[in-house]
Amino acid sequence: MLKKAIRTIFLMCVLLLIACGAERDETKDTDLEKMAENNADTGTGASVESKPEELTGELTILSWVPSNKWKHVIEGFTQEHPGVTVTVDMPKQ
Numbered sequence: 686m687l688k689k690a691i692r693t694i695f696l697m698c699v700l701l702l703i704a705c706g707a708e709r710d711e712t713k714d715t716d717l718e719k720m721a722e723n724n725a726d727t728g729t730g731a732s733v734e735s736k737p738e739e740l741t742g743e744l745t746i747l748s749w750v751p752s753n754k755w756k757h758v759i760e761g762f763t764q765e766h767p768g769v770t771v772t773v774d775m776p777k778q
Contacts, residue, residue: 744772745772
């Protein structure tokens, strides 16, 4: 009798999980459909790349590693974002 009750409860839990998963898939499908409709209405597609805003300001890296180890990273970053100044700060020991 106890095994039958446990089996019934287990089966109900599995069915509940299946039902919840199906609902989530339906929601995902409707969200994708709404996105497609919005893209069609505005004339923009998901593949259209927008130009990112130009970054400006200062970036401070806090590191125990000396700044000469960061040199290649900083050079690459400043080439990509020339409006940002990068400094390396080492904590005092």
